[in-house]
Amino acid sequence: MRIAFIGLGIMGLPMAGNLVRAGHDVVGYNRGAARRASLAEAGGTAAGSIAEAVRGAEVIVTMLPDSPDVTSVVLGEDGVLASAGGGALLIDMSTIAPATARTVAERATEAGLRPLDAPVSGGERGAIDGTLSIMVGGERADVEAARPLLEVLGATVVHVGPAGSGQTVKAANQLIVAGTIELVAEALTFLDAHGVESGPAVEVLAGGLAGSAVLDRKAAGMLAREFAPGFRIDLHHKDLGIVVDSARAAGVVIPLGAVVAQLMAAARAQGDGDLDHSALLLGVQRLSGR
Incomplete structure (x- = not known):
């Protein structure tokens, strides 16, 4: 699958790398060029902008520090919703406020995307080893569509309820x-x-x-x-x-x-x-x- 991965930090970079090793076409974006270069060295593709990363993506994963970052990246003027194609899965794996997750899900659904909030537990070691525990909120059908990818990243993947429940x-x-x-x-x-x-x-x-x-x-x-x-x-x-x-x-x-x-x-x-x-x-x- 073509996957856009936005946020290549201490957790995001090894997670994106695991998706590359699983055979997916991963296009990554991070504000810091060094992290983008690291993804390219691992076999992914570095994008110069959010729009470039998400264009044509079947799945968009965000792994960002906080609620304002997710709001800006997803809902901003040049963000995910402005550039993503209809029907794409939007999987936010950041840790943010449940209320923010619900707002993002509402706006994403209106834009024709299939949103999931899927925060993780397990730290950097779990991200590297692909053994994270992933708690997923959203529509059941979308969770099942995302499950093969999530199981690359985590050893435990559980649907815990509607949008915001994961957070x-x-x-x-x-x-x-x-x-x-x-x-x-x-x-x-x-x-x-x-x-x-x-x-x-x-x-x-x-x-x-x-x-x-x-x-x-x-x-x-x-x-x-x-x-x-x-x-x-x-x-x-x-x-x-x-x-x-x-x-x-x-x-x-x-x-x-x-x-x-x-x-x-x-x-x-x-x-x-x-x-x-x-x-x-x-x-x-x-x-x-x-």
């Missing part, structure tokens, strides 16, 4: 992940304060009810104090803003989530925004005087 599930995912990372950070600091060797402690914790994907994937880096970004604090701060705003709009109380959102904001204010979200550990250590 709502992603917000819940980000709430759980942030809360779990914070608790792991607190537990590691607690163990260290009591002189317990953390490596064996994490091993036994991972084998019991406290075990989780977060513990499995993040604890080693936290113990080594290595915070190269797989998913930056800046982005998780943005995502928790979506969670808090969406919860308030629905009249839902999330007391622990609100605290974690503040701790993420504090980490960002302390200059940790470019670090992996597991660097919440540094915030716990600062609060503990360690």
